[in-house]
Amino acid sequence: MPARPEFLAALALIALLLAACNGEGGEPTTPAGEPSPTPSPAVTATAEATQTPTVEEVVIEAYLRYWEVYGEGVFDLDTSRLGEVMTGSRLERAVDEIESLRQDGRAVKIVVENRPVVVQVKGDQAVVFDEYENQSYLIDPETKEPIGDPGTGEVIRDTVTLTRSGQTWKVLDSVREVD
Amino acid sequence: MVAPAKGWGYVLIAALLAGIALLIGPQVASAGQPDGGYTPDPESPTINADISVESNDEGVTIYIAFEESSPGGSTDPSTGGPAGGSGGWSCTSHPMSIGNAMLAWFENEAPLHPGEAPWIVWCNDEFIGIVWLPIAIEPPDIQIIVVPGVSVDPASIAAELRDQVLVPDITVGVNPDVGLVAMPAWFWIEGYDGSPISTSEALGGTTVEVEITPTNYAWSFGDGAAMNTVSLGRPYPQASDIRHSYEQSSLSAGGAFAVTVEISFSVRYRVDGGAWQPLDPISRSFTAAYPVQQLQSVLTGR
Numbered sequence: 001m002p003a004r005p006e007f008l009a010a011l012a013l014i015a016l017l018l019a020a021c022n023g024e025g026g027e028p029t030t031p032a033g034e035p036s037p038t039p040s041p042a043v044t045a046t047a048e049a050t051q052t053p054t055v056e057e058v059v060i061e062a063y064l065r066y067w068e069v070y071g072e073g074v075f076d077l078d079t080s081r082l083g084e085v086m087t088g089s090r091l092e093r094a095v096d097e098i099e100s101l102r103q104d105g106r107a108v109k110i111v112v113e114n115r116p117v118v119v120q121v122k123g124d125q126a127v128v129f130d131e132y133e134n135q136s137y138l139i140d141p142e143t144k145e146p147i148g149d150p151g152t153g154e155v156i157r158d159t160v161t162l163t164r165s166g167q168t169w170k171v172l173d174s175v176r177e178v179d
Numbered sequence: 180m181v182a183p184a185k186g187w188g189y190v191l192i193a194a195l196l197a198g199i200a201l202l203i204g205p206q207v208a209s210a211g212q213p214d215g216g217y218t219p220d221p222e223s224p225t226i227n228a229d230i231s232v233e234s235n236d237e238g239v240t241i242y243i244a245f246e247e248s249s250p251g252g253s254t255d256p257s258t259g260g261p262a263g264g265s266g267g268w269s270c271t272s273h274p275m276s277i278g279n280a281m282l283a284w285f286e287n288e289a290p291l292h293p294g295e296a297p298w299i300v301w302c303n304d305e306f307i308g309i310v311w312l313p314i315a316i317e318p319p320d321i322q323i324i325v326v327p328g329v330s331v332d333p334a335s336i337a338a339e340l341r342d343q344v345l346v347p348d349i350t351v352g353v354n355p356d357v358g359l360v361a362m363p364a365w366f367w368i369e370g371y372d373g374s375p376i377s378t379s380e381a382l383g384g385t386t387v388e389v390e391i392t393p394t395n396y397a398w399s400f401g402d403g404a405a406m407n408t409v410s411l412g413r414p415y416p417q418a419s420d421i422r423h424s425y426e427q428s429s430l431s432a433g434g435a436f437a438v439t440v441e442i443s444f445s446v447r448y449r450v451d452g453g454a455w456q457p458l459d460p461i462s463r464s465f466t467a468a469y470p471v472q473q474l475q476s477v478l479t480g481r
Contacts, residue, residue, distance in 0.1 A: 056280035070219070093222050108217045117284045119275070119299050119306050127306050136217040148215025158223070159306050176223040177308070 056118040059126045059162055062169035063116050066162075070094060071110035077102045077141055086171040087163065107141040111151065116160075124164040125172075131157045230300060230308045233334070237454040238320025239312055241300060242333055243270060245325070270302040270323045275309065322453050333387050334458070336380060337448035340389040341458055344378050347371045351438055351467035354415035358436075358471035360428055365419035366398065367412030368440060368465075376444075386451055391444035391461065401436025401469065402427070428473040435468035 053061070066085040073082050079095050086094060101107055116130040135151035157177040162169045229244040275297040277285045288297070295311035302325070312321070326333060352369040355362075379388040398406040400423045412421035429436045442465075446458040 054278055054280055056278050060280050074219075090220075093220060097220065097222065108219075110217075110219060112219065115284055115287065117275075117281050117309075118278075119309070129306065129309065134216075134218065136219055138215045138217050146215055151216030154216075154218070156218070158220075159226075174220065174223055176220075176225045178225045178227050 055121050055126075059118050059121060059128060059169055060116055062162060063128050063130070063160065063171070064114060066171045067110070067112065067114060073098055074101060074108040074110060075139070075144075077107050084168075084170075087165070088172045090171045090173050102141070105141065106138050106147060107144070109137055109139050109144075109146070111135040111137070112156075119159075126162045126164075126169065128160045128162060129157070130160060131155060228302075228307055230310055232310050232312065233456055234313065235454055235456050238322065239316060240322045240324060240450070240453060240456065241270075241272060241310055242450075243300065243302060243307060243323065243325045269304075270300065270307070270325060272298045272300045272310070272321055272323060273318070275299050324450050324453060326450070333448070333450045334456070336387045337389050337456075337458055340378050340380055340387060340448070341391065341446050341461060344376055344389060344391055346376065346391075346442075346463050349440075349442075349463075349465045351440055351465055352412070352414055353438065353467065353469055354419075358425055358429075358469055360425050360471060360473045363422045363424045364469070364471075365412070365415060366421040366423065366438065366440075367414050367419045368396070368442075369414065371411070373411050387448060388450075388452075389446065389448045389458070390455075391446050393442050394445050394460070395443040396421075397441040397443070398423075399437075399439045399441070400425070401429075401432060401438050425471045427471075429469070429471040430473075435470040437466050438469045439464055439466045 062085070069081050069085040073079060073094065074097065077098055079098050082091055082094050082098075112135070113133045114130055115132055116128045118126060119129050120127040132155070133153050134156050135153050137150045138147040139145060140147055158174045159177070160174040161172045163172040164170075227245065229242075231242045231244075233240050233242070275281075277297075285297070292311035294314060296314050297309050298312050298321075300307040300310055300323070324333070347370050349371045350369045352367040354365045358364045373393050375390050375392040377388060377390040379386055394409070396408045396411065398408065398421060400406075402425055404423055406421065406423070408421055410420055412419040425436070441462050443460055443462045445460050447455040448458055449455045
């Protein structure tokens with residue numbers, strides 16, 4: 001027997017309500033040690049397609065974008081796009097860094113495996129902690145060939161502060177933990 | 180004449196070797212230079228904060244050691260205190276919220292810390308680090324202690340104190356002064372009443388306190404016999420509960436048996452009056468020489 005139209009409409013309404021409940025502002029932050037049940041893959045795919053990214057996700061995305069632009073900057077010895085992803089003291093340092101590389105006749109291939117985690121978002125400031133493996137290495141700025149041996153895979157721990165300007169998060173500064 | 184010629188030969192060889200060294204030297208030096216690896220953002224400000232966590236029956240203690248200025252810009256990292264700190268330090272910890280953005284990180288890290296959950300540590304409103312604490316832990320059960328100097332590990336300081344703690348000058352008491360075969364001798368410890376012994380050391384604004392408490396007295400009477408007690412024995416003329424009857428004289432032992440008592444101490448320490456933490460036990464031995472004679476019956480012709 002075919003389903004009645006009222007029944008189908010009710011089902012659709014319930015689905016819409018469920019989707020709304022799981023939407024913006026509903027980003028569940030689960031207390032540590034109590035991970036929320038993992039939804040089925042099908043549900044996850046639907047939810048991700050319709051959800052507005054959480055602020056944490058936006059921050060992480062901005063942070064990874066920062067690495068991308070920074071990596072291009074030291075690879076091409078080009079400071080022109082750094083301002084898209086960083087500001088303040090971090091921007092000043094990156095500009096100085098590229099200038100220093102240029103003077104030394106070197107460039108850098110950034111090879112890092114980031115594992116960032118947002119530890120705080122307060123207003124227009126966010127703090128990201130990243131414990132990443134670094135295998136970056138020096139290259140010839142012209143040929144892009146490695147200079148010397150590749151990096152050793154050291155683990156670096158950075159605490160990075162991002163600030164929001166309009167809709168854009170930029171890295172303001174970072175502090176490195178040393179042993 | 181031969182000798183000078185030989186000397187010039189040595190000089191020539193030395194000069195030759197020096198020349199070779201000059202030619203090779205730079206290449207060797209360059210081989211010892213850092214490789215082509217590169218640290219991103221090499222001029223990044225740094226912080227030298229060492230975080231360690233110790234669990235005990237009363238909860239957990241988070242130790243934070245700063246080597247240089249505080250992340251908040253304070254130049255006096257000398258002091259700190261439990262959950263709030265002092266001397267300009269204010270450290271707190273709270274459970275980490277795991278949203279979708281951090282789920283991948285959590286799923287990667289959690290297996291490395293079974294039974295634990297991530298907490299974030301802040302000092303002076305600056306992020307210091309992530310620590311993993313037992314899942315069941317509650318904030319009142321967490322103590323945060325700031326220790327000056329990253330090289331200072333309270334447990335290490337406590338261990339040093341433990342090894343240097345002054346145990347009283349103990350002697351082994353025995354009655355009678357000269358033992359007799361088959362006659363019980365009474366033993367006891369003199370110069371120590373068995374009470375805990377403590378010592379402490381102040382490091383800047385932090386005090387590490389160590390306490391040792393006897394748990395066992397292992398007696399060895401020198402003739403192969405041994406006894407474990409929890410008492411110190413009782414001095415004569417009281418009847419001691421630590422007794423031993425020798426079956427032979429000490430003649431074969433060089434004139435006296437070496438009576439040894441080894442005292443085992445449990446050890447604990449605490450920082451700034453916080454919760455006690457266990458340390459590995461220690462023991463101290465004390466020995467006395469005890470002559471034992473054989474009585475011989477003499478028949479008289481009465």
